[in-house]
Amino acid sequence: xxxxxxxxxxxxxxxxxxxxxxxxxxxxxxxxxxxxxxxxxxxxxxxxxxxxxxxxxxxxxxxxxxxxxxxxxxxxxxxxxxxxxxxxxxxxxxxxxxxxxxxxx
Numbered sequence: 568x569x570x571x572x573x574x575x576x577x578x579x580x581x582x583x584x585x586x587x588x589x590x591x592x593x594x595x596x597x598x599x600x601x602x603x604x605x606x607x608x609x610x611x612x613x614x615x616x617x618x619x620x621x622x623x624x625x626x627x628x629x630x631x632x633x634x635x636x637x638x639x640x641x642x643x644x645x646x647x648x649x650x651x652x653x654x655x656x657x658x659x660x661x662x663x664x665x666x667x668x669x670x671x672x
Contacts, residue, residue, distance in 0.1 A: 573623045587670045612663045629659040
């Protein structure tokens with residue numbers, strides 16, 4: 568994947584996450600600073616989603632841990648267990664929000 572293709576695909580992920588937060592009933596605030604998207608929950612916990620252009624990955628830092636996602640088989644997948652990005656983010660956000668939160672591409 569070229570640098571341009573990576574950035575196009577990765578930026579689309581951040582935009583999808585921002586749209587989903589706008590559409591959810593959960594109390595989640597977000598702030599975007601360059602390649603970093605910070606989600607803050609009502610209980611003051613955070614999830615950080617950031618792009619890693621040199622690695623061509625997207626990283627998530629959540630209470631559940633740190634996770635790296637690489638574009639494989641037409642989806643962003645966890646480099647350790649193959650979990651799809653939006654499914655994983657939904658799980659981590661649900662845990663931290665204390666209510667169901669769903670993210671989709």
